[in-house]
Amino acid sequence: MSCLALFMVVLDATIVTVALPDMRAGLGLSTDQQQWVVSGYLITLGGFLLLAARAGDLFGHKRVFLFGAVLFTVASLIGGLASGPVVLIAARIVQGAGASALTPTSLSLITASHTDEREREHALALWSMMGGIAGLAGVVLGGVLTAELSWRWVLFVNIPPGIALIAAGLLFLLPPTRTERIRLDLPGGLCVTLGIGALTYGLSEASSEGWGSPDTLVPLIAAAVLIAGFLVAEARGSNPLxxxxxxxxxxxxxxxxxxxxxxxxxxxxxxxxxxYCQQVLGYSALRTGMAMLPVTVIFIVGGLTSRQLVPVVGPRRMLVTGGLISATGIAWLATIPTHSAYVPHILLPNLVGGFGVSIMLLAVTISGTSGVAPRNAGAASGLLNTSRQIGGAVGLAVLVNIASSVTSHGSDGEGRLDALVQGYRVAFLVNGGLMLVAALAALALPAVAVKGKAAEPLDDQTAPTRP
Structure with missing residues (x-):
């Protein structure tokens, strides 16, 4: 049940990607609105994760899990029936709120139900691998559904598993045992969510309006104020997120x-x-999805490899290695030409980059959840997942800004497609540099103790406990 919930949440972060050109044609989406179909979901998902995680700790994971499943399923139905951009983006935002309730509770249910260390590592490995597979499976499934049915089915597809999650939660999850009245940090949750949204909006406006424009400066200033308000709320609140x-x-x-x-x-x-595949190479949605299929396979291989190697070499070495491999693959993608061949320019660099990322997911999850007190399990998992979703929303806005700026600058002297590809190249190059930074950051992880086949990070502040 936890893996299915995570699969749905991560799937919806990517399944709309291949359908964006069809959504644009069907609903008249602008370029900014296309980005917000993706970013709107990620912002509310990342912004409310902390609030939902804390709510699970305080009020019971079953209640929060069921609330998220219902909200996610209903929003998927509304989004699939959308008649215009506003309804579609609003539905995606509500979907993100529902997903924020599902994600941390799914991880907390794993850590709470698997008390044996070895069983917990197996469950975390499956959970981490499922998230990586879902992200890439979304591209494949999105291509198939868009080509064979319509873009609306990338949202309708959530309804059957959503109903299954609601039924399973009602039948199998234990009722909450906490009965005392506790005040939830709603101001903190709203501040961080609105702050991230304002930051992403400001960054996205910068590419078209310029950094000195009020349309850019006002949301960026608002983001700074809201995020500062969040930090103050956490420092002074009696029940901080x-x-x-x-x-x-x-x-x-x-x-x-x-x-x-x-x-x-x-x-x-x-x-x-x-x-790139659809607007530059002229691929159909189905062909684009199929082009990404081998990467899904490499994610499975990487996840299985990570499960075997992390206990032997430790999370730090796995993260450094994965960061270097992924940086290499993404830098390779930065060489894409306007007229490319699939194998050398798309397939091979994606396999290299995908493998590097896939072997990092389990290691970073273990590093982030080891040694956390049980009372803070939901908050820790929420913080970890928040970082992932905020990275997706803010990082996409920054890279779209960079790509758009390069394309606009080069469009005067180059053909439209050449300028577009040049923007993509620079975006890939910056992304590859970011993964190189990640590999260097992993070197700062504490030492790892390896005993037999089990490895746990030893922190300078908190040592992990064994059940």
């Missing part, structure tokens, strides 16, 4: 930086590759 002692472990802090980088890569690569 992020307890201060949660941020003590160095392992957790570094893991969130790494997860932010992974969020950028997983979101931006699929976004730009989908547009």
């Amino acid at each position: 992020i307890p201060l002692d949660l941020l003590r472990p160095r392992t957790l802090r570094i893991a969130n930086v790494l997860m932010f980088c992974l969020g950028v890569t997983l979101t931006a690569l699929l976004f730009f590759l989908s547009l």
Whole structure:
């Protein structure tokens, strides 16, 4: 059930990517609105993750899980029936809110139900691998559904599994045991969500309006004020979304930086590759989805490889290695020509980059959840997933800004497609540099103790406990 919930949440972050050209044609989406079909979902998903995670700790994971499943399913139906851009984007925003309730509770249910260390590692490996597979499966499934049915089915497809999750939650999840009245940090949740949204909007406006425009400066200033308000609320609140002692472990802090980088890569690569295949190479939605299929396979291989190697070499070495491999693959993508061949310019660099990312997911999840007190399990998992989604939303806005600026600058002296591809190249190059930074950041992880086949990070502040 936890893996199905995560699969749905991550799937919806990418399944619309291949359908964006058809959505644009059917509903008259502008370029900015296309980005917001993706970013709107990620912003509310990332912004409300902390609030939903804390709500699960305080009020019971069953209640929050069921609320998220219902909200996600209903929003999928409304989005699929949308008659205009506003309804579609609004439905995606509500979908993100529902997904924010599903994600941290799904991870918390795993950590709470698997008390044996070895069983927990197996469950975390499956959970992490499922997230990576879902992100790429969304591109394949989105292409098939868009080509064979219509773009609306990339949203309708959520309804059957959503109903299944609601039924399973009602039947199998234990009722909450907490009965005391506790005040939830709603102001903090709203501040961080609105702050991230304002930051992303400001960054997206910069490419078309310029950095000195009020349309750019006002939301960026608002974002700074809202995020500062969030930090004040956390410092002074009696029930903060992020307890201060949660941020003590160095392992957790570094893991969130790494997860932010992974969020950028997983979101931006699929976004730009989908547009490149359809707008530059002239691929259909179905062909674009099929072009991404081998990457799904490499994610499975990478996840299985990571499960075997992390206990032997430790999370730090796995993260450094994965970061270097992914940086190499993404830098390779930065060489794409206007008229490319599939194998050398798309397939091979994607396999290299995808493998590097896939072997990092389990290691960063283990690093971020080890040694956290049970009372803060939901908050820690929420923070980790927040970093991934915020990375996707903010990173996509920054890279779209960079690509658009390069394209606009080059369109005067080059053909339209050549200028478009040049923008994609620079975006890939910046993304590859970010993954190189992630590999260097992983070097700062604490030492790892290896005993037999089990490995756990030892933090300078908090040592992991064994059940």
